[in-house]
Amino acid sequence: MKEAVLVAENLSAGYGQLVIQRELNFSIRQGEVFVVMGGSGCGKSTLLRHLIGLQAPLAGRMLFRGDDFWAHSSEERALLQQHFGILYQNVALWGAMTLRENICLPLETWRPELSRLERHELASLKLALVGLAGTDHLYPAELSGGMRKRAGLARALALDPQVLFFDEPSAGLDPLSSMALDELILQLRDSLGASIVLVTHELPSIYRVADTCLFLDNKTRTQIALGSLQELLDHGPEQVQRFLRRGNSFAAGGHA
Numbered sequence: 001m002k003e004a005v006l007v008a009e010n011l012s013a014g015y016g017q018l019v020i021q022r023e024l025n026f027s028i029r030q031g032e033v034f035v036v037m038g039g040s041g042c043g044k045s046t047l048l049r050h051l052i053g054l055q056a057p058l059a060g061r062m063l064f065r066g067d068d069f070w071a072h073s074s075e076e077r078a079l080l081q082q083h084f085g086i087l088y089q090n091v092a093l094w095g096a097m098t099l100r101e102n103i104c105l106p107l108e109t110w111r112p113e114l115s116r117l118e119r120h121e122l123a124s125l126k127l128a129l130v131g132l133a134g135t136d137h138l139y140p141a142e143l144s145g146g147m148r149k150r151a152g153l154a155r156a157l158a159l160d161p162q163v164l165f166f167d168e169p170s171a172g173l174d175p176l177s178s179m180a181l182d183e184l185i186l187q188l189r190d191s192l193g194a195s196i197v198l199v200t201h202e203l204p205s206i207y208r209v210a211d212t213c214l215f216l217d218n219k220t221r222t223q224i225a226l227g228s229l230q231e232l233l234d235h236g237p238e239q240v241q242r243f244l245r246r247g248n249s250f251a252a253g254g255h256a
């Protein structure tokens, strides 16, 4: 079995005194797509904020490559966070900058040893990796929604992250663009060997990309299922099976 990159150990997630999810235990392994799912408001995005190092757990630990992430100083954590690439729901590219300039921003901060030309070459490479070769000089407003997501992904890839986080990547995309983005996620998993953490409630996406699934329950405020999609379909709690089979013909007979 591949090495665990991120581990949650009895992790409680929330805000101040407000516990949103408690006692979470799971490992995210190298080169897998790990899907966090659950009903609206159960705490998927909150958990993501903890995993990307924006918020300390209320209890428990988060290990990155075996190391207690929050035991480090904020400077050390910032260095570790270079290994995390994040594609936010709203993509958050700088509108006044070209795609090249957007991708070069993290490189200027974290790879000052690179020359301008090397940074430009890297930006072109990342754009090619997401299927946007030759778009270096375009501005975000000149792109379609699906292309903007890809450009955001190219920027998230700038520093060659070990873990890529996606928050509802299909939001606002038509089914074809959404399917293409899923294909790209799988390609990146396979070509880069990166671990991918995906928060989504889009069933078609879950069926296409999930290696491991974590189901967060709204009522009990903790995880009620962890395993492969097939394990959850075969043996998951009834509520999880219902969630995975809701109104979908592709659930019948399991997934490909």
Ligand SMILES: Nc1ncnc2c1ncn2[C@@H]1O[C@H](COP(=O)(O)OP(=O)(O)OP(=O)(O)O)[C@@H](O)[C@H]1O
Pocket (backbone or CB within 6 Å): 015, 018, 020, 038, 039, 040, 041, 042, 043, 044, 045, 046, 047, 201
């Ligand atoms: N900054 C905050 N302070 C306090 N409570 C918050 C904060 N942000 C979110 N919450 C609460 O945390 C709970 C979980 O929200 P969260 O957005 O993590 O759920 P989610 O599963 O991602 O939801 P959805 O699927 O609807 O996006 C909600 O009750 C929300 O109101």
